[in-house]
Amino acid sequence: MGMNSAGSGGGGGRRGRRRAGVMAEINVTPMVDVMLVLLIIFMVSAPMLTVGVPLDLPQTQAKSLEQDKNPLTLSVNLKGQVFLNETEIGLEDLVPKLKAITEARSGMDERIFVRGDKKVDYGTVMKVMGRLSAAGFRRVALVTEVDQG
Known part of the structure; x- marks a missing residue:
């Protein structure tokens, strides 16, 4: 009992x-404030980051490319017009222009993305892809939008 009284006292x-x-x-x-602002x-x-000619791209379930x-x-x-990046180009000028660009960059291993409005004639897109294939471009990819449904 003596220990309790000594330990509990305010001494x-x-x-x-x-x-x-x-x-x-x-x-x-x-x-959290910084994250909300970002x-x-x-x-x-x-x-504002969308690049190129405004098109209504078809939607797929495929994953996006690197x-x-x-x-x-x-x-x-x-209208069937072909654009290289944002510049209109004729079909006959397409292959020489692409070869010049790829040789200046890194060679024929360059990836080329083909975008086509979903209402454009299928034959027109295939004409462009056929010319690319005949010219030796093997890394050709079709661009679509991800299906939201």
Whole structure:
């Protein structure tokens, strides 16, 4: 009983002089604020990043391809016009122009993306792909949008 009365008394033991422990909690509020601001910035800027000729691309369940640095993109619009990146080009000028570009870059191993409006004539897109294949371009990919349903 003597021990209890000595330990519980307020007679200047270690209890009165104790410091508060180090607080090791992270304040999450500023991090959440920064993330929300970044989210808004990316939501606003994403529609501005679309490149090329406006087309209504078909939708598929396929996964997207890896992106090259600056891929060559051929686009075929509803009128049957062919565009190399954003510049209109005739079918007869297509192969010489592509060969010159790929030789200046890295060689014939360059990936070429073909985009075609989903309402464009199938034969027109196949004409473009046939010329690419005949010219020796083997890395040709069709571009689609991911199906949301």
